[in-house]
Each structure stands twice: as structure tokens, then as C-alpha cells.
Amino acid sequence: MMTNLFSIFDPSTSFGSPLNWLSVGLGLFFLPYCYWVLPNRFTVFFSSFTTVLHREFSVLLGPNYKSGHTFLFISLFVFIMFNNLLGLLPYVFTASSHLSLTLALALPLWLAFMFYGWLNNTKHMLAHCVPLGTPGVLMPFMVLIETISNVIRPGTLAVRLAANMIAGHLLLVLLGNQGPNMSSVLLGVLLFVQVLLLTLESAVAVIQSYVFAVLATLYSSEV
Template structure:
């Protein structure tokens, strides 16, 4: 039962090739061709979203942000958002529900921030390990706690995104499997519940994309 339940997250495809990972690129297909060549409603809508995100991320990074600094996190937000939404469609592989993908996004970002911070702002990184006003007796413990908290950041970023996407999908699958054994009156109630859950999952898809991008922005602001 559990093996069949989790088979929806199995990244195995035909020809012994994991072709379903290509679903992460399907977001480009949903952008109409006119988006790339002329100004239109779709382009203006995306520009409005990007402008809003740019303002928020620039505030988080602070005045030390270089030109184009926020574009990395806006692109990250859009990429995760497309994958989260595509995973809600039937028979579409949810790439963002796998640690293989979420860790591939979180770990290189965290590692790049750490390398940049320790090489260019060593004193700041050392000072960050001991919060201001910490008693001398607790300093070794605070260094250990802050170091551990820093090291597990990519894991928490990856697990948060993957776990939230898996939880919603599993709930939808579990409820959907009960349909054939229900009466028509209860089935209508189940359909309404499924629609409400799908709406909730759409909100979760946006929120988790935003949380991932915001946390990555905050981690970068600590090393600048």
C-alpha cells in the first residue's frame, strides 16, 4: 500500500532514462511566444510581479546589494513556482517534491554564500557566530550552536519545500482513492473537498516558492 502510494513520486521513466525530470522545464512552454518578442498583457503581468519581488528582495539584501543581485532570487522564485504549479496537474511529475532537486538548489547557494563570506568578510562571519551581549562562559556553546544552525540551513531549506509539496499531494491522492467505494452523495462532498484542497495547494505552491526565495535572500544578506 505504502509503495503504491509513494510511486507517484518515483522519478523513473521509459527507455531507462529519467525523462520525467524534464517536467521542470515545462514552465517555458506556458509562456506564449509573444512574451519574448513584444509587449503584451502576459509580459506586463510578469514584469509587475518581478518589480514587486525586486523591491522586497532589495529591501532584504540592504543597500549593499549590487545591480542585478535580486534577479537570482526572482529567477529562483519563478522556477520553483512553475514546478509547484505543474505538479498539481494530473500525470505531471512534481520535481520540487524531491530532495534531489531541492538540495541541488539550496546547497550550491548556501555554499557560494559561505565561501564568499569567509573569504571577503572573515571578521564579520566570525562575529556572527557570537551574538552581541553573550556572556563569556556561554561563548563556546554559542559558537557551536550558531555553527550547527548555519550548517543545516541547506537541509532545512530543501526539506521544507519537499515536505510541503509531498504532504499536499499525498492527501489529494489518499482522498481520491476513496472515490470508487463511496456513494454518490458522499462522492459529491469528496469532490468539493478535493477542490478546496487543490485551492489550498495552489496557495501553498506560491507560499513555499516565496519562502524559499526569501530565506535564500536573507542568507545572502548575512554575508554581504
């Protein structure tokens, strides 16, 4: 029995141990089999899907990107998407609803971009703090604002993903707890609403993983 609403995000509530964190690696079992003689439909779909992502991220990275850079962001997208979608299944822990996971994805990426930019493109990083056409009087304030907006980037990436996952799951749980107290007619309406919300959450799971990967790509292109 849940002590509070947020206990559904506790990995120890189902089995009495934090083994639910192992669900983070469940996506590896759904990856296509690359050693088949003939590719199956899932392999063809996955290859086409990653090709579209590669083209999209190549455009975002700009003309100066090097071959292979998009694989980092494609892997990031697939990892987050699998975790978000698996969290919608019954009795599967939603790892992407925890800041300990989302911040662990966002912070190292941001630090790597910052170290690379300041060590290799110092002038570009300094010029990026002052937008083109800024009056001389406003330059100190623009540097301060740009620095603050740059520092909070990993936090916004992590909080955005975790908050969206938590909000949808809490809504599903709140509506689901009202089922035993409803009549049969209202119960049918509730089930219909739950199915609609589950469909919406599936779309949110894919969209949020895409937003996370796209923002990481844009941050990389700036350095």
C-alpha cells in the same frame, strides 16, 4: 497500478522511463514573449510581478546590495513556483518533491554564500557566531550552536520544500482513492473537498517558493 503511496513521486511510473524529469523545463514555455511588438497581458502581469519581487528582495538584501543581485532570487522563485504549480496538473511529475532537486538548489547557494563570506568578510562571519551581549562563559556554546544552525541551513531549505509538496499530494491521492467506494452523495462532498484542497495546494506552491527565495535572500544578506 501503484505499489505504494510514494510511487506517485517516481518519475518512471507514468511512461516507464525517467523522462518525466523533463517537466522541470516546462516552465520555460510559459515565460513571457519579450520580442512582441506590443506586450500582451501576461507580459504586463509578469513584469509587474517581478518588479514587486525586486523591491521586496532589495529591502531584504539591505542598502549595500549591488544592482542585479535580486535577479538570482527572482529566477529562483519563478523556477520553483512553476515546478510546484505544474506538479498539480494530472500526469505531470512533481520534481520539487524530490530532495535531489531541492538540495541541488539549496546546497550550491549556501556554499557560494559561505565561501564568499569567509573569504571576503572573515571578521564579520566570526562576529556573527557570537550574538551581541553574550556573556563570556556562554560564548563557546553560542559559537557551537550558531555553527550547527548555519550548517543545517541547506538541509532545512531542501526538506521544507520537498516535505510540503509531498504532504499535499499524498492527501489528495488518499482522498481520491476513496472515490470508487463512496455513494453518489458522498462523492459530491469528496469532489468539493478535493477542489478546496487543490486551491490550498496552489497557494502552498506559491508560498513555499516565496519562502525558499526569501530565506536564500536573508542568508545572502548575512554575508
